[in-house]
Amino acid sequence: MIAGVDLGATLTKLALGGEPGSRLRLPSRDLAAIRAQLRAWSPEVVALTGGGARELGASLAGGEIRLIPEFAAWTAGVATLAAEQGLTLPPEHLVVSLGTGTSILAVRPGGAERVGGTALGGGSFVGLSRLLGGTESFAQAAELAARGDRRRVDLLVGDVYPRGGIALPPDLNAASFAKLASTAAADLAHAVAGMIGENVALLAMAHARAAGIDTVVYGGSTLDGNPALGGPLTLVTESLGGRALLLAEGAWCGAVGAARLAADAEAAPMR
Numbered sequence: 001m002i003a004g005v006d007l008g009a010t011l012t013k014l015a016l017g018g019e020p021g022s023r024l025r026l027p028s029r030d031l032a033a034i035r036a037q038l039r040a041w042s043p044e045v046v047a048l049t050g051g052g053a054r055e056l057g058a059s060l061a062g063g064e065i066r067l068i069p070e071f072a073a074w075t076a077g078v079a080t081l082a083a084e085q086g087l088t089l090p091p092e093h094l095v096v097s098l099g100t101g102t103s104i105l106a107v108r109p110g111g112a113e114r115v116g117g118t119a120l121g122g123g124s125f126v127g128l129s130r131l132l133g134g135t136e137s138f139a140q141a142a143e144l145a146a147r148g149d150r151r152r153v154d155l156l157v158g159d160v161y162p163r164g165g166i167a168l169p170p171d172l173n174a175a176s177f178a179k180l181a182s183t184a185a186a187d188l189a190h191a192v193a194g195m196i197g198e199n200v201a202l203l204a205m206a207h208a209r210a211a212g213i214d215t216v217v218y219g220g221s222t223l224d225g226n227p228a229l230g231g232p233l234t235l236v237t238e239s240l241g242g243r244a245l246l247l248a249e250g251a252w253c254g255a256v257g258a259a260r261l262a263a264d265a266e267a268a269p270m271r
Contacts, residue, residue, distance in 0.1 A: 002262045003043035006254030007050035009100040015255040016041050023252045047262035049073040049254050068258040075112040077257025081249050094208050098220035106211050115207050120196050122222035128192045133185035145228035148190025152182035190228050197232030205240040215243045219250025
């Protein structure tokens with residue numbers, strides 16, 4: 001049995017084998033809890049990826065440890081999770097990893113490369129929601145945003161052109177936070193999610209067009225239970241002629257991909 005572990009800046013994702021029911025998240029700062037979970041699972045191999053992979057690997061006792069490059073793990077994990085969800089990926093597609101920050105990968109038959117990214121991501125969502133809405137966790141921020149209406153916070157095209165006269169939908173966001181007809185916490189949180197989603201999708205589609213790709217796969221913990229973010233990602237991607245795929249289990253792309261690649265000859269054992 002192989003355990004895949006993806007150590008992010010905020011959360012560490014763990015996956016045991018290929019079982020969807022054996023996936024969980026723990027705070028990345030709590031290495032003791034991560035080690036305890038791995039001891040409880042007792043896998044024959046631990047496949048590590050992400051920023052803290054080498055540090056964690058050095059602290060694990062016994063067993064075989066393999067280090068997996070992060071982008072390779074993500075690419076393999078996206079393919080695995082898309083298949084679980086019944087989604088068909090074209091040979092060339094973009095992968096957008098929404099974690100604390102955001103990375104954008106171009107996937108082609110010959111492999112994957114990072115083509116861009118942005119500091120906007122889950123860290124921005126949690127931090128701004130805490131600042132503006134007083135939330136203390138990602139779950140609280142996502143629940144708050146789901147109850148809000150950003151149209152009372154953002155300046156819309158219809159606000160600028162109330163009588164029309166421009167070839168843009170009146171509900172399209174013209175300027176984030178430029179109206180502020182409401183300062184209710186839920187509306188502000190919804191506006192934060194919308195601002196992040198729109199800008200991530202705009203950037204992703206710019207890279208997609210440059211690469212001649214039309215399918216964008218979105219994954220990462222920031223999307224989990226956060227419809228206020230998923231909606232703008234889909235809307236902007238599709239309004240620009242792209243195809244948006246949101247992975248239901250996308251938080252575990254890195255962990256699942258690391259486990260899948262652990263047996264490859266290129267994944268040399270750490271010890």
